[in-house]
Amino acid sequence: MTKGVKILIIIVAALFIGSVIWIILSYRTPDSTYVEIVQNNKVLYTFDLSKEKDRTFRIESSDGGWNEIKIENGKICISDADCPDHTCVNTGVLRSEAIPIVCLPHKLVIRFAEKEQS
Amino acid sequence: MKTKRLTELALLTAIALIIFIIELRIPNLVAIPGVKLGLANIVTVYAIYKYNAKEVAMIVFARVMLGSIFGGNVSAIIYSMAGAVMCLAGMLGVKRIVPVNYIWLSSIIGAILHNTGQIIVAVIIMRSFAVIYHYPYLIISGCIAGAFTGICAQLMIKRGFMGKTVEKNK
Numbered sequence A: 001m002t003k004g005v006k007i008l009i010i011i012v013a014a015l016f017i018g019s020v021i022w023i024i025l026s027y028r029t030p031d032s033t034y035v036e037i038v039q040n041n042k043v044l045y046t047f048d049l050s051k052e053k054d055r056t057f058r059i060e061s062s063d064g065g066w067n068e069i070k071i072e073n074g075k076i077c078i079s080d081a082d083c084p085d086h087t088c089v090n091t092g093v094l095r096s097e098a099i100p101i102v103c104l105p106h107k108l109v110i111r112f113a114e115k116e117q118s
Numbered sequence B: 001m002k003t004k005r006l007t008e009l010a011l012l013t014a015i016a017l018i019i020f021i022i023e024l025r026i027p028n029l030v031a032i033p034g035v036k037l038g039l040a041n042i043v044t045v046y047a048i049y050k051y052n053a054k055e056v057a058m059i060v061f062a063r064v065m066l067g068s069i070f071g072g073n074v075s076a077i078i079y080s081m082a083g084a085v086m087c088l089a090g091m092l093g094v095k096r097i098v099p100v101n102y103i104w105l106s107s108i109i110g111a112i113l114h115n116t117g118q119i120i121v122a123v124i125i126m127r128s129f130a131v132i133y134h135y136p137y138l139i140i141s142g143c144i145a146g147a148f149t150g151i152c153a154q155l156m157i158k159r160g161f162m163g164k165t166v167e168k169n170k
Helices: A003-026 A087-091 B003-024 B041-050 B053-070 B074-094 B100-126 B130-158
Strands: A034-039 A041-049 A055-060 A068-074 A075-081 A101-103 A108-112
Touching: A003 B100, A003 B130, A034 A087, A055 B041, A068 A101, A087 A101, A087 B053, A101 B130, A108 B100, A108 B130, B003 B041, B041 B053, B041 B074, B041 B100, B041 B130, B074 B100
Parallel strands: none
Antiparallel strands: A034 A041, A034 A108, A055 A068, A068 A075, A101 A108
């Protein structure tokens, strides 16, 4: 094992352990019920999930695609979309601040908002 | 370029493409954009240790272009391309340090760089740092997937798949 290999193994191990620590530290259940839907870095909607009625609505993206957002029992998820990968649908319900729901093809992000917004 | 060489490259591209398309049928275990096994990169890693930089780049770019067209996800091409460029640049550099017995290591580094490239492009395209939260997950998945593809490539080279010669570092 040469010196270069050792250094690289240490770097990779450090990255790996660093990521695990980062995930553990950043994982917490959200203390806010405010959720914002962001597209192209513009906030489209802000909800208080604890007060929202159950409903389903669509967000059209600028290139003609759509995501169907479902709010049910104070939880939000993307129930359907016409993007090719469907990662956003598979993510399921928004649970943690650490994992926003992201739809890369439609540049859509659903995440917990920091504080109450008017 | 000799015809034999060209045929080998074409064959490798075809193998990578087939693996890529079969992998699309495997559902993702984790619903985080960018997390996948990347089995097609077995061919990339293998090629990096067997062919020179220009030839590897040809294989990878052909695979990424054709893969996104055949896979029906053309919008993802920019992510794949950014990942591929970062991964190639990094691995061609790392190859000078890491001997054949540690291919898994350079494969892990390639995988991490691949994910880094994708995250950078995602941040630029989405104009938002929300995707940064995925980065630690991508590093971990990159380590696991990279180790796996690296071990596969290492076995292929050790078993002498398509000739035993390994490209010498110049």
